[in-house]
Amino acid sequence: MAGDGTGVLFRVTTFGESHGPALGAVVEGCPPGLALDIDALQADLDRRRPGQSKLTTPRKEADRVEVLSGLFEGRTTGTAIALLLRNEGAYSKSYDHVRDLYRPGHADFTYAARYGVRDHRGGGRASARETAARVAAAAIARQWLAAAHGVEVLGWVASVADVEAVVDAGAVTREAVEAHATRCPDPTAAAAMEAAIKAARADGDTLGGVVGCLARGVPAGWGAPVFDRLEADLAKACLSLPACKGFEIGSGFAGTRLRGTEHNDAFVMEGDRVRTATNRAGGVLGGISTGEDILVRAAFKPVSSHFAPQQTVTTDGRATTFRNKGRHDPCVLPRAVPLVEAAMLLTLADHALRAAAVRG
Amino acid sequence: MAGDGTGVLFRVTTFGESHGPALGAVVEGCPPGLALDIDALQADLDRRRPGQSKLTTPRKEADRVEVLSGLFEGRTTGTAIALLLRNEGAYSKSYDHVRDLYRPGHADFTYAARYGVRDHRGGGRASARETAARVAAAAIARQWLAAAHGVEVLGWVASVADVEAVVDAGAVTREAVEAHATRCPDPTAAAAMEAAIKAARADGDTLGGVVGCLARGVPAGWGAPVFDRLEADLAKACLSLPACKGFEIGSGFAGTRLRGTEHNDAFVMEGDRVRTATNRAGGVLGGISTGEDILVRAAFKPVSSHFAPQQTVTTDGRATTFRNKGRHDPCVLPRAVPLVEAAMLLTLADHALRAAAVRG
């Protein structure tokens, strides 16, 4: 409960810093008997990897995953699965200039305040590099959710800065998302986003945006009352992602402008199954899944590492000016898609197991 | 970990249904020696109570709190504090018409899907009535946070439907919030909100809106890395509130439209203290508090209990039409303010204790 782990039954603990020897995750509670597809796991990691397109940082992270435990003859045993990712291409020296100051927008100051010591290299434990471990763990959740429950989780870039995509969540596919380096399935918006990102990079500036994400195939009845509502755990999972500043489920903030008569989703029968005619709820009512698609949105602030000079202070309390060096994504959104998917996947896998325990 | 509790060290477990004998909360981990002000606790409860103004439901809930344990000669002992609220004014018969159907926008269907059985009276455990227990527990957190750390948590209504208030978070006071029945400290907006709420009630319709909330006085260094980031726990706490569909911290969704050069908060010295010149971060960086005000916003959908006829299905799978009876708030926002405060208070109290443990 010290913060490096999440989940009650499908529990994931991660470790590792940006410039330490390795990152990794321990996955507890993955059901036994799953034939783990390591290539598919690696493919999930590759979607998060830097350097995958011309829009992302060229930092080289091969991020080859090694499974250290929990597999026997290719299948999960039900006990802890450890995943290891060695760090490569990490040149600590390039961070010497930030050792004695606090970078604005980063966790340098707050980690120093909390711990007294701080690994200044690339943000240390606060680096977004940590999310590689989450994505690897979530890839296991993805495979289990698909095999056991037919659940699919799929995210996309919904906006970059002012450019908003038009996306039909009911129809969006992985292929459409992956068709463009932006991971925006609206080609017109994707082109505009790409242009915006390139322009920002040319300026040495950075952009933010919004990721949309859905889960298809979640049955009615996952979730919990009161504090561990499914939407609450989804919100926590998203807000635990670096740079995430907002979360919506279903109608979200826009829904606050509707009237009750406009907002409620009517129940209808579809054969034997209770459905809702619309899905402004976003797939949850009272903290428990309805069986409709679960629809969330996560807001990401513009990347903190831009290249303009910034006013800041040194660790010994003097005003100074700081300017980033090195290589940084001008816009994290394309790579944030697998992160939001990971947030949903880990939350859903945990609640799937919890739902299995309800009747003992 | 079954969902009725929250927190690691300042842990709160609630119980009770809308129309059962009683609600209550058990508060573990409240530090010893706090002189608990029961009147102030009751005053916090009264702010949540229905019937407190002409804008809220007239359901009578005296909600007198009884402290059952954990106090000795008026001071906390450090062991579990139990709070009891007897239900009154609960006329279960008025729910007979919903026993055999699922109300749209409510948790009737999802609870049935999860548990097989369902207490149909007023939503049972899913009722917003449960939040009385949280508010009572949070009142203890409020008193301890104020006494031990000088922390103040203060919320307000930021919008109702299309009516948006203009609020200077740095200057807002409890008095300004309580000056109007809407709990909106912008008098012009408050008047417009009141008119909108009355108009909706006249239509038998309902409204949603947004609550803003801040915490003043939180020192730098509260929070945790990775999964238990302070903003993640705040998001979870807010999304665990009934009808909450969105959460923002700091710049939130609007911040996604800024550039990095516009968004980062510069660090500056104020005497010995590291401050930020602006506070788009909303008081957290990398999951840990900066020492600036923590600023969140929570979106609430329009109340599900409007009075127009609604299409739905019966528990045995036939289409039917449902129409609410009885008394319901046309707009939950004024009463949602103490709920969002409670969400912040419980989260902060827990992280305050966790911060105290960091160096052992």
Add this chain to the structure above:
Amino acid sequence: MAGDGTGVLFRVTTFGESHGPALGAVVEGCPPGLALDIDALQADLDRRRPGQSKLTTPRKEADRVEVLSGLFEGRTTGTAIALLLRNEGAYSKSYDHVRDLYRPGHADFTYAARYGVRDHRGGGRASARETAARVAAAAIARQWLAAAHGVEVLGWVASVADVEAVVDAGAVTREAVEAHATRCPDPTAAAAMEAAIKAARADGDTLGGVVGCLARGVPAGWGAPVFDRLEADLAKACLSLPACKGFEIGSGFAGTRLRGTEHNDAFVMEGDRVRTATNRAGGVLGGISTGEDILVRAAFKPVSSHFAPQQTVTTDGRATTFRNKGRHDPCVLPRAVPLVEAAMLLTLADHALRAAAVRG
């Protein structure tokens, strides 16, 4: 996680002090649909009650339980069940003489060390009175385990001071246990125990002893690897009982004197079922149940409240002599039987739910 609660999925949180207004428990995660038998729950409480026989303290505690939540039309809903026990017959004044000193063998000093404040009346939160709440919660676990899994948990007094009973665990019945006020099913030993207890009381002295307890009907496969082994959670549950100083499962300490060739239980088939020919393991191997009876023993020190003068110190650090007043059990063993049963019941109910989640 502050200490007042236990269990992951079947989670119980208790509250209350010896001389406060009330005690109680909140039970989370009890599966829905259980027809709760309140009379049977009360009967479990009555077995723990003081004043039930001539061997126990005459303190009057009617201990009528009230169910505050989690029931609908007599059945559990799957959400939090709160149980309330009002304190009666508690004369705080009789503790005035202990206010300013630390009673040997009690938690007075350690609570003061931990919390700075201390409720001196009857031990406050450290009083064995707290166990009434556990027994009430465990009565729910008992009913669910019986209804859902056919599990029976049954304890007995195995020894009092030097008097050891001869008990055939495979054959012992509730009737045999309840046939004698000592709760020892060996009539000869029971008579000797009674004599020993009466003699100790006549001396103003107190006795300890050992409780044996078994669970019948637990299927193979309950438990968990590594840290949450079933025997580990059983040990924790027993050692969390007041005055408990030791725990054994299966062959226990005596088994350390056997050779491996004597100790291992051979596997044999009984129809389709894998059984062991003997049960020195006590029903667990590697932390997981074998399907054989689970057999534990818990050691209870002699009651700390004897009536001889004792050397101690005052709260301000001066040597003094203390002598108990009032009414105290000379031997807690007969009343410890339902406590050890409660420890087993809560642990088994939790692991039953966890087992149900293994395959998701």
Add this chain to the structure above:
Amino acid sequence: MAGDGTGVLFRVTTFGESHGPALGAVVEGCPPGLALDIDALQADLDRRRPGQSKLTTPRKEADRVEVLSGLFEGRTTGTAIALLLRNEGAYSKSYDHVRDLYRPGHADFTYAARYGVRDHRGGGRASARETAARVAAAAIARQWLAAAHGVEVLGWVASVADVEAVVDAGAVTREAVEAHATRCPDPTAAAAMEAAIKAARADGDTLGGVVGCLARGVPAGWGAPVFDRLEADLAKACLSLPACKGFEIGSGFAGTRLRGTEHNDAFVMEGDRVRTATNRAGGVLGGISTGEDILVRAAFKPVSSHFAPQQTVTTDGRATTFRNKGRHDPCVLPRAVPLVEAAMLLTLADHALRAAAVRG
């Protein structure tokens, strides 16, 4: 909460099987700023290692530990520390003969019952090899407890089969324990134990015994009320060790034969400090430390892997005879000493952090 982890604030999660690629542990919550002595950590591991003396199995496990995260310039950062131990010398083929049967006394059958699948090689996750990861994690706890609180944890072999040592717990030293391959600080008993172990090995048989362990320097006030009593967590930690069947604290089972007048420890002043004249309590009262030495004993059954033929069943339900091959310890006691120390160290480190949080 899936069983592979333990602790609330100082939280350790382990992974790895006997014959998988690696074992390891993730340690969360270790306070920042500790200068970790890797050589001392390795030395703790070496005390657990097989092949360290003529009394233990010659299986070669170099068990070189690698620290993957959580260190910066040799000091802990306060974030997750991952430890990696590669498996070597593991010849899976030597287990082919156990693939299709259940070894008596091992977890083969119970893991199959729980998970449906089973890694038969050396017990898989149920192997005592897992304890290497715990010992490594506990070595960090040891260093922090010593540096921050001056706490020393020291164990010894108290008995092997019928041979009981005479040990003055107040005076025992690490040097005395390590002076003999048995880790028994009583030279006469040590010689008898060695003879007994060699005789058992000559017979192809195995022995059990008891480990005694103490913690010196724990201040008064560590622990928690009710369910998380310090002795309860210590019992759980010990019973989570492979082959452990019993636990005692202080007077334990023998204390049940004393009278209250004999058992209570009188309080006395020693300067400003409240002490007890004796320590039958074993350093805890009411779940909280007294400041005296904490004294526990843990019972270990004889090793299950003896070399006589054993009756058992195949995985498809036929009776068969099984005979161990390969290399196994005839007596685990000398190597169990660091395991019990690890159990105490991890429990104490967690409660130290929890104690630091009590007053927020």
